[in-house]
Amino acid sequence: MTIPIEALRQKKSTPYEHQPDRYPDFQDELAELERAGEIVVQKIDGDYLEVPTKFGRPKRIQKGHLWHHKSCGQCGHIPGYSTSIFWVMRKLGYDYDDPKDQTSCTAWNYYASATSNAAAQAAVAVRNFAAAYETGYFPLIHCGTSYGHYKEVRNELLHHPELRADVRKVMDKLGKPLVLPEEIVHYSEWFYAMRHEIAAKQVVDMSNVAVTVHPACHYYKLVEGDAIYDPDVYGGQRTAVVTGLAQTLGAEVREYSTWFDCCGFGFRHILVQRDFTRSFATLRKIERMKEEADPDVVLTHDTGCVTTLDKSQFAAQAHDRNVGVAVLSEAQFAALAMGAHPYKVCQLHWHSANYKPMLEKMGIDHEKAWAEFQSDLKRLENGEKRYLEWDDMD
Amino acid sequence: MSSSPTLDPGDQEMRGAYFKLEAPAGFPDVPMDEKQRLFDEVKSDIRFDDYLYGCYECGICVAVCPSAKFYDFSPRRIAQAAAREDVGLIYQQMQEDIWECSQCFSCLRCPRGNNPGGIITIMREVALNNGLASAKEALGGYSRIIYKIMSTGTQVSPDMLQRDAFPDWGPETGDVSENLDLWRRALPSETLHTTSTGWEVSDRTLVELYLIWLTTGALDMISEIDAGLHSILQEIMEERLEDEEIEL
């Protein structure tokens, strides 16, 4: 090896240094407004973990007593995603609130149709934050788009007093304070922070499961400073969520050349112009992943991404494209690793792309599992129970 | 393909930096000062200055844009037209281009700090508020979703998964709709047993949401796209508020 290459390797083996105080910290602005009596800041309370973010600012993730800000796309079309999040949290022994006084962030509609405005979007966000604040549980955002949108809203509220005034008027009518949490936390950040606790309860061997990771645009591209970057994952060059968890669970994370590409969700495209979404997801993501990495499962951490990548494969298959790989959220993956029932908890029957080979790789007998699920459904059908409950899950 | 416009230097249209078709893409042309007015509305949005700095045509935004790969769409052209205040080109962009954007915000990678996706969001709002025909067309077929989000507080609901609504999503969609009630009751979370909403939203919450739509003018934005839908929603919302004795 020539000397410069050795020197280069040496140089790259020590991670880069962040320059402190280089970037403005929104928390300073939050604190200033709080002192001026303009907003209420919901503080992190109780046990928390610190995680590194893009510009070096440590972010605090509260471990328990969380208010689950649900995702409409998840709860509506892929409910196993949401139930897996709850199930894992319960298994690790942390209490939470699953609220009924929560509205959708409405950002899917906003990004699709723009039938809203800055004031309405901010008011929706703040109303949800206030609802959490009133319970004392700290908000945890399930959807990547909600998370990204709320970060945008936070920026707008911090920088535009006239917007704050508009929102305050609405909140006054509702009898709610103008609240912002001191951190906006995405559930995948909680999963990343808790990955060692999750791995400690792992019962399924993932070491022969090959995974490709798709990171959600709105998680790390919108208001980028909040996203988690860890020098131990991708050398701190790409966001660490999902990958960090998959690696800790022992799965093999494989590379592909369109890692930074959007999935093609498009917000309005996936509803009313699906040829774009389908083409993009197939050509730029699924086919590339299959050609270059041949994974057993694609893991991602956002509602829209799971929906897009999962649902775009059926029609593409009809056109003989190189598709056909399971798509899961890392929450469902973690739940499976911890022994969750693939149908009762992970609700895989709502997914489109074939997940059975993946389950087989994990050593999970999906036929047996389906039979168990069916027998539970029978109990509902014959009136023995009205609903299944958490106790029925194991 | 191009109609040759008269090269009259006194003609305001021709003073723009680009030659444009007189009747772009089948949408009606409007006088220059109307185009100026529309642009001024975009520019006066409180977020505009956060979204537009300078542009040195590096092409990063186009390189990362998913829509640029499938449409004749360029976030760079959006940012540059806005920076140059080329109101004729901007008017053209407000017809088609803005609806091609996937709102992924990959373009926030811009080293100058521009946000072309954000500029597009503002342009869309202005298009809607002014009842542009192209906006109505772009959102045709979208009404039921607006209805769902505005009236129920969740965007998509399990009962939307119908075979004929999403035939390309695979046969599982049909399985869901056939077993919908049962499969929802099989979910262990209390809030997820609903079929017409994503999760159970309390009545009070719904009323709070209606108040937001009404007082911020968000509801009124759809009056141009779908007057019928607008009046239905308005009725529902105002009635509920009255029931709860809340003043607007």
Add this chain to the structure above:
Amino acid sequence: MAFDTVVVIGGGPGGLRAARGIAELGSPVVLLEQDERLGGTPIRENYAGLTPHATPAEPLMNEMAEAVTSNPNADVRLGTRPTALSGEPGAFTLTVAGPDGESQVECGAIVVATGFQHFDPGRETQMYGYYEFDDVIALQDLEAMLKVHEVVRPSNGEPPKQICFVQCVGSRDRHIGNEYCSKVCCGVASKEAIEVRQMLPDCKVFIFYIDMRMYGYWENEIYWTAQEKHHVQYVKGVITEVLPKGDGLIVRGEDTTMGRPMELPMDMVVLSVGMEPSAGTRDAARVLGIRPNRFGFVDAVKAPLDPVATSKEGIYACGAALGPADLEDTVSSAANAAMHAVGVVRGQSRAGAGGRQPGGPGVPGPGAGRRPARGARGDRRGGRAQVAADAGDRR
């Protein structure tokens, strides 16, 4: 006698030029260099040839160093850094830490020549994977390879078939905060491109840029030469991300001239990293109490007409300590700073805007220290004669 000395901090091209100038004018100069050898960044980072003419860096730096070390007026102290400052313009006491511990140096003026560091491309917003992929390297990494005449892919040791340069890495970027242009990277990348084409005629070389900054004669000497003689491919559209594909890399950008997205396979990607203030520059600014600008470089408070004056009288800065600078900028501003510094120690110019009288209590100067700044012709002549006399004394 001591306050007739000038201290130069930094032994790179700027510091060496300044020290030589001061010594040749007959003033004593103490040169502090924190490393164990002179030559600065071109030596430490193993530059091959300096832009624009690819003059071999090491012999040139040795020549510059020799011109200083051979001059009896110059006292070169390696492994030494400044740690504290007291006194006033014309009569400073600088504490320095060296291999033998701390000591004091009395001086009338100081020249800061602490230079720059290369932007670390692993930081934050960059999607170039510098810390992930062996075959993503930076300008100075390629210089080191060119110096030993072995340009190969770090991943497999094979010569590359297709490489590209990505311009403006760490410069002109609001996210990173380095909003300025680093001035030299376009010239350096083009020079390196030419050298690679000469060394590996089968290797295709691309340069992806936002603007090509080719000032003055760089245009015809470097840019046109690179394109016309060496067939370097310049594409207007900077790269946004680098990812692995197969056993190579893939780069993504927009070919803005053609108005379409582009993806190209590359064996090696060279990041044209910009300049940032070095740790030495930041330390010097802090220790000396001179104001940095918002990017951390020394603030040239009287720019543009006096580009070397700092916020403190008697202290001057030169070269890349002030901001991005090429070699000619550096030696020019070094000579400029040397001129000012010598003027201060001889009392023949005002120390700064305040017009303070240099010299402290009981300091016997060579007469020049006591003269008012607005000297008559006679004074200056006297000064020069004084210098010649001193020089004669020391020989």
